[in-house]
Amino acid sequence: MSKQSLHTILLIEDDPGDAALIREMLEQQGCRARVVTVERLSAGISHLQQHCCDVILLDMNLPDSSGLSTMTRLLDAEPGVPIIVLTGLSDEGFGVEAVKLGAQDYLVKSDIDGRVLKRAMFYAVERKKLELALKQTRDLFERQARIDYLTGIYNRLMFNELLEAELQRARRYGSDLALIMFDLDHFKQVNDTYSHTMGDHVLKEVAQLVSENIRAHDIFTRWGGEEFTVLIPKSNRDQALILAEKLRQLCEEHDFGDGLKVTASFGVTQLRTDETVELFIGRADQALYRAKSNGRNRVEAL
Numbered sequence: 001m002s003k004q005s006l007h008t009i010l011l012i013e014d015d016p017g018d019a020a021l022i023r024e025m026l027e028q029q030g031c032r033a034r035v036v037t038v039e040r041l042s043a044g045i046s047h048l049q050q051h052c053c054d055v056i057l058l059d060m061n062l063p064d065s066s067g068l069s070t071m072t073r074l075l076d077a078e079p080g081v082p083i084i085v086l087t088g089l090s091d092e093g094f095g096v097e098a099v100k101l102g103a104q105d106y107l108v109k110s111d112i113d114g115r116v117l118k119r120a121m122f123y124a125v126e127r128k129k130l131e132l133a134l135k136q137t138r139d140l141f142e143r144q145a146r147i148d149y150l151t152g153i154y155n156r157l158m159f160n161e162l163l164e165a166e167l168q169r170a171r172r173y174g175s176d177l178a179l180i181m182f183d184l185d186h187f188k189q190v191n192d193t194y195s196h197t198m199g200d201h202v203l204k205e206v207a208q209l210v211s212e213n214i215r216a217h218d219i220f221t222r223w224g225g226e227e228f229t230v231l232i233p234k235s236n237r238d239q240a241l242i243l244a245e246k247l248r249q250l251c252e253e254h255d256f257g258d259g260l261k262v263t264a265s266f267g268v269t270q271l272r273t274d275e276t277v278e279l280f281i282g283r284a285d286q287a288l289y290r291a292k293s294n295g296r297n298r299v300e301a302l
């Protein structure tokens with residue numbers, strides 16, 4: 001049981017009678033946790049900023065805050081500590097709402113006894129641990145779902161999300177938006193002649209080389225296989241052309257190890273007024289195709 005693991009309970013309660021009753025119940029249950037009592041939400045929040053606490057017992061109607069916002073303000077200030085809301089009989093509905101908004105549990109004051117309180121605290125702590133662990137896992141999955149596993153740059157899913165945001169921004173402010181699409185030349189030969197391990201190494205090196213030579217807000221994506229895109233906000237076709245030419249040279253001059261040389265072909269375009277995403281991307285793809293058919297290791301713009 002959690003008796004050993006509960007060190008500090010923060011009781012935020014402005015009614016001295018209720019506060020005394022709760023402390024008494026805890027004592028009777030042999031709870032040895034330190035109970036810190038404050039009467040105002042602001043005092044509770046500032047206590048949490050300086051001290052650790054295992055669980056919070058919260059009366060929602062306080063001199064400086066009332067209703068559900070008491071709970072949400074506390075949760076915003078300190079999202080990591082489980083909260084048990086204390087309600088009166090007449091506002092039990094608030095308790096249910098508080099749980100929906102992130103409290104671990106609610107107790108109706110007139111129904112509380114020591115055993116109920118102790119058990120509620122135990123489950124609140126356990127549920128909060130689970131909730132935090134789940135959130136961490138979910139954050140990790142969400143990140144992984146948008147990052148290319150091999151190169152660590154964005155994948156197409158992330159590209160699509162960011163492209164949508166950049167399109168809206170470009171349209172709202174009338175700013176330029178350019179796109180480079182490039183593809184490694186004869187990449188299949190690298191895999192066939194050397195190995196797939198070498199192929200993976202080349203992809204990682206290209207990703208690093210390009211990452212180091214674009215601006216922080218340029219959006220670099222592994223489009224798929226050996227194909228990449230760079231979305232360049234606030235840049236027109238001519239500016240993108242200069243960047244593409246720089247990237248092409250860097251790639252051509254780079255030693256990928258064991259004397260291996262790899263080149264890439266580049267297609268460049270700029271967003272036109274009122275065109276669809278498909279047309280915008282399609283034109284970059286056409287430009288890339290032109291670079292391939294015109295002999296590779298070159299940049300074409302459309």
Ligand SMILES: [Mg+2]
Pocket residue numbers: 013014015059060061062
């Ligand atoms: Mg009160």
